Amino acid sequence: MSLQELKEKLWKAKHLVVLTGAGISAESGVPTFRGEGGLWKQFRAVDLATPEAFARDPELVWEFYNWRRELIAPLSPNPGHFALAEIERRIPHFTLITQNIDGLHKKAGSTNIIELHGNLWKVRCTRCETTSEDLSMPLPKLPSCRSCGSLLRPHVVWFGEMLEPKVLNAAFDAISSCDLMIVIGTSGTVQPAASMGIQAKRNGALAAEINLEPTPYSDVYDISILGKSGEILPKLLCRKEE
Numbered sequence: 001m002s003l004q005e006l007k008e009k010l011w012k013a014k015h016l017v018v019l020t021g022a023g024i025s026a027e028s029g030v031p032t033f034r035g036e037g038g039l040w041k042q043f044r045a046v047d048l049a050t051p052e053a054f055a056r057d058p059e060l061v062w063e064f065y066n067w068r069r070e071l072i073a074p075l076s077p078n079p080g081h082f083a084l085a086e087i088e089r090r091i092p093h094f095t096l097i098t099q100n101i102d103g104l105h106k107k108a109g110s111t112n113i114i115e116l117h118g119n120l121w122k123v124r125c126t127r128c129e130t131t132s133e134d135l136s137m138p139l140p141k142l143p144s145c146r147s148c149g150s151l152l153r154p155h156v157v158w159f160g161e162m163l164e165p166k167v168l169n170a171a172f173d174a175i176s177s178c179d180l181m182i183v184i185g186t187s188g189t190v191q192p193a194a195s196m197g198i199q200a201k202r203n204g205a206l207a208a209e210i211n212l213e214p215t216p217y218s219d220v221y222d223i224s225i226l227g228k229s230g231e232i233l234p235k236l237l238c239r240k241e242e
């Protein structure tokens with residue numbers, strides 16, 4: 001199916017769910033995880049993004065997250081993020097599920113966002129679990145909770161951790177009630193996000209993918225469009241044929 005066909009389905013959709021991954025932010029300058037220059041090519045996730053790593057060396061883990069905050073803070077949303085915010089304004093019911101922690105969807109104006117993997121700009125107490133936004137940069141080497149003084153951790157999901165049930169349920173509620181799902185810029189390697197498009201399809205929705213290169217799910221989706229999301233998504237907005 002072509003871009004034109006996706007466009008037609010999009011503007012007829014009653015409930016659209018979009019799932020995004022690192023690819024949507026690539027054109028903003030945020031490194032992806034697995035492609036060329038990907039974070040997990042440079043660093044070992046087990047040393048930096050697991051509960052064990054944090055227990056072993058919280059300063060090192062915080063150094064990594066402070067570095068990522070400094071890298072991402074000056075970056076802006078790209079035309080892909082902005083197009084999704086505009087689509088949200090024009091579709092009766094829209095849910096954006098993102099695996100990204102960079103906060104760029106919100107910066108672009110999207111509002112109904114489910115952040116599956118947390119948020120780089122939020123911190124959580126390791127003892128009382130108080131969660132708050134903290135934009136200060138850099139955070140102290142070992143930041144502490146304002147309520148109880150215990151060590152804070154990044155409010156992100158690490159390898160080996162469960163997603164927050166409330167967040168996961170909200171995502172699956174949306175997936176089970178949508179009639180169109182578009183999966184954008186994710187390699188489809190991390191569960192449960194990886195199988196969400198298939199789940200939507202099983203529930204009767206049409207499933208589409210926009211990605212720079214084919215993924216393990218490309219053949220299963222109804223529509224697979226190869227290219228940059230920052231170039232393709234704005235094209236969905238103009239109603240004329242291309």
Ligand code: OAD
Pocket residue numbers: 020021022023024026027032033034035038049099100117157158159184185186187188189190210211212213215227228229230
């Ligand atoms: P990956 O780095 O695994 O995949 C990024 C995908 O985006 C690849 O399939 C690229 O082909 C595609 N891509 C790159 N540039 C693009 C562009 N301009 N337009 C469209 N597509 C593009 O990132 P994720 O799938 O998001 O988890 O990774 C999933 C999770 O793994 C992340 O949320 C993170 C990571 O470990 C946690 O930190 C818990």
Ligand code: ZN
Pocket residue numbers: 125126127128129130145146147148149150
């Ligand atoms: Zn606390």
